[in-house]
Amino acid sequence: MRKNYLLTPGPTPLPPEVCLAMARPIVHHRTPQFQVILKEATEGLKYVFQTKNDVYTLASSGTGAMEAAVVNLLSPGDTVLVIQGGKFGERWTEICKSYCINAEVIDVEWGKAVDPSEIQKRLKANPKIKAVFTTLCETSTGVVNDIEAIGKVVKDTEAVLVVDAISGLGAIDLKTDAWFCDIVVSGSQKGLMLPPGLGFISLSPKAEKLSESSKCPKYYFSLKAAKKAWAQTDTPFTPAITLIVALSEALKMVKEDGLEKIFLRHKKMADATRAAVKALGLELFAPSASSDVVTAVKVPAGIDGEKLVKTMRDTYGVTIAGGQAELRGRVIRVAHMGYIEEFDVIIGISCLEKVLKQMGHKFELGAGVKAAEEMFARKA
Amino acid sequence: MRKNYLLTPGPTPLPPEVCLAMARPIVHHRTPQFQVILKEATEGLKYVFQTKNDVYTLASSGTGAMEAAVVNLLSPGDTVLVIQGGKFGERWTEICKSYCINAEVIDVEWGKAVDPSEIQKRLKANPKIKAVFTTLCETSTGVVNDIEAIGKVVKDTEAVLVVDAISGLGAIDLKTDAWFCDIVVSGSQKGLMLPPGLGFISLSPKAEKLSESSKCPKYYFSLKAAKKAWAQTDTPFTPAITLIVALSEALKMVKEDGLEKIFLRHKKMADATRAAVKALGLELFAPSASSDVVTAVKVPAGIDGEKLVKTMRDTYGVTIAGGQAELRGRVIRVAHMGYIEEFDVIIGISCLEKVLKQMGHKFELGAGVKAAEEMFARKA
Numbered sequence A, B: 001m002r003k004n005y006l007l008t009p010g011p012t013p014l015p016p017e018v019c020l021a022m023a024r025p026i027v028h029h030r031t032p033q034f035q036v037i038l039k040e041a042t043e044g045l046k047y048v049f050q051t052k053n054d055v056y057t058l059a060s061s062g063t064g065a066m067e068a069a070v071v072n073l074l075s076p077g078d079t080v081l082v083i084q085g086g087k088f089g090e091r092w093t094e095i096c097k098s099y100c101i102n103a104e105v106i107d108v109e110w111g112k113a114v115d116p117s118e119i120q121k122r123l124k125a126n127p128k129i130k131a132v133f134t135t136l137c138e139t140s141t142g143v144v145n146d147i148e149a150i151g152k153v154v155k156d157t158e159a160v161l162v163v164d165a166i167s168g169l170g171a172i173d174l175k176t177d178a179w180f181c182d183i184v185v186s187g188s189q190k191g192l193m194l195p196p197g198l199g200f201i202s203l204s205p206k207a208e209k210l211s212e213s214s215k216c217p218k219y220y221f222s223l224k225a226a227k228k229a230w231a232q233t234d235t236p237f238t239p240a241i242t243l244i245v246a247l248s249e250a251l252k253m254v255k256e257d258g259l260e261k262i263f264l265r266h267k268k269m270a271d272a273t274r275a276a277v278k279a280l281g282l283e284l285f286a287p288s289a290s291s292d293v294v295t296a297v298k299v300p301a302g303i304d305g306e307k308l309v310k311t312m313r314d315t316y317g318v319t320i321a322g323g324q325a326e327l328r329g330r331v332i333r334v335a336h337m338g339y340i341e342e343f344d345v346i347i348g349i350s351c352l353e354k355v356l357k358q359m360g361h362k363f364e365l366g367a368g369v370k371a372a373e374e375m376f377a378r379k380a
Helices: A016-022 A032-049 A062-073 A087-098 A116-125 A147-154 A205-211 A223-230 A241-257 A259-279 A305-314 A342-358 A367-379 B016-022 B032-049 B062-073 B087-098 B116-125 B147-154 B205-212 B223-230 B241-257 B259-279 B305-314 B342-358 B367-379
Strands: A055-059 A079-084 A102-107 A129-135 A160-164 A183-187 A198-203 A294-298 A331-335 B055-059 B079-084 B102-107 B129-135 B160-164 B183-187 B198-203 B294-298 B331-335
Touching: A016 A241, A016 B016, A032 A055, A032 A198, A032 A241, A055 A062, A055 A223, A055 A241, A062 A087, A062 A129, A062 A160, A062 A183, A062 A198, A062 A205, A062 A223, A079 A087, A079 A116, A087 A102, A087 A129, A087 A160, A102 A116, A116 A129, A116 A147, A129 A147, A147 A160, A160 A205, A198 A205, A198 A241, A241 A259, A241 B241, A259 A294, A259 A342, A259 A367, A305 A331, A305 A342, A331 A342, A342 A367, B016 B241, B032 B055, B032 B198, B032 B241, B055 B062, B055 B223, B055 B241, B062 B087, B062 B129, B062 B160, B062 B183, B062 B198, B062 B205, B062 B223, B079 B087, B079 B116, B087 B102, B087 B129, B087 B160, B102 B116, B116 B129, B116 B147, B129 B147, B147 B160, B160 B205, B198 B205, B198 B241, B241 B259, B259 B294, B259 B342, B259 B367, B305 B331, B305 B342, B331 B342, B342 B367
Parallel strands: A079 A102, A079 A129, A129 A160, A160 A183, B079 B102, B079 B129, B129 B160, B160 B183
Antiparallel strands: A055 A198, A183 A198, A294 A331, B055 B198, B183 B198, B294 B331
């Protein structure tokens, strides 16, 4: 007997209700029956995005929705500003380059959030910048950017603000409309408690206006086609029916709890995790900008970070994430997104203690769990 | 109480084993556990594609895989030959146009298969043609094209042969390697007994060679990225995990039955359906090239085709498809793909009889089912 626990920043664990929704007999997508589901799902997404604008659901991973943002807004030769600071910020640059778009880059040190005044400076220096690409929560470092402040900086310029909220949406606050986010993209396998396979994208009127002059080639990711179809509660191509059925189920659960309560829950899980790892003598990777979405923790000197993750997963069934790219072996990442509650955190910390102890790290067994429990007690 | 039956050409019904596989707790995609599943699925796809080449699985609908074929092979300004003859043949032209590729078109009459010698003529007339885009089974008309004959025509030219096998793969024979198909694309929601949300694409060495000079922009659909990832039993972006788990389950069932037996089953279902509709005094839409994948039947004079489909579905729970584009209201389409057996055909015909009778079409009640039963008895 071995139970498996998932504490990774995508995919995240699925509620049994969502799992079982996917086991239902499939329905055809061009039927009144499916139209009801698509409509419910779209309304639910608008609630989570905190927007009055349309939100389109694509059959793709989150990266597909990122590509949709680029190819629908821009034309080859355009100049944009990309906020990097981790693997997923860099992805914006890669996509732009693939479409011959000049990406000016603000290269934030990994583990730090971007300074919004830096964006302001760059926009002033180059009024040709058509879009600012940023990341709500950089999954590779756990850093959260101050999108509200960035929105204030971008809103009075010609540029549109594009936010990768793949990690973070439905876990921490993101007020698409109130914070002047012109495009928000997200994915299903994070805060929304679904399997991967759906990408989401919302457009403000400002973004729609820019998209009218876009000359990047596109077909599958054309949002003009999506808009036309959605107006008839339809999709331009066969949608990922099963995942949309699950989406509508998951969004019902989100609505029932309410976003505010959900954000507080994520904060509680993150605070407890942070307290626990500190009690084990570990250091946060991003102490100044650690998100409530995923916590990156430095692997202590003398400990093999990859082996730590592998042992927790393959020997004890608890899957957390290691570091990506330049952080490989140097950090571990514990997610708080979606269907995660108090006792999931306890399990994660308990297993971390077990394996750290085996690997020779010095601390008092139980210290991490104690700190987490104390945090939960304080926040009850 | 009302049971629902699906006889549409995508999505198709799901085996309970496949439904339940999707209800399992999700696994992380960067784990040895998922690698086993991805490997099994890829091997299974190679069996169904009848190819030794790699087959990549994309998180997209079939149209995404079609776009992947275009953008990985070609460059803006290239000339290609597209075989049209229905809605999905036309999609090749639309995608090519979106990427500034000149599409020469063979406009086959809807309901007819393409004459391979016409392709030969066009390739001789324009040696600049870099690719021939065709369709195994045109879902909108039920027509099957002779891919084997087309392969013989294309193989000795510079052009690569691209086959849209979204409808048809796993239902009727398609020997990717033996018939010289350079790219075959497919989707999950047809013969493979899965929900929509996965696209598949295979490349021959000839296609890979052409792809090296391709200048179309691409990122999410880059097959160079897919190839690099697959070499490490990985995917370039987060895969649609749940659907791939279901894919590996469905492909086990396919392998157990064996392709030959499966193709015979599809032929039996199609033959019985054709016999039944004829016995009801109806006419096939494509008598000369009707596939064993989906049968299109002309709506008889005086009968409202859209109402027929709607009544069967909304009153009696039996979903068949109506006509698309120029065939709207003029044909009905009954699918034989995937998880469909004898008694599904009987149900479909029985319901068709019921509603046709109510709508005033003249025939002897039971005549269709009788003809189907006779066909099954003959083929038992």
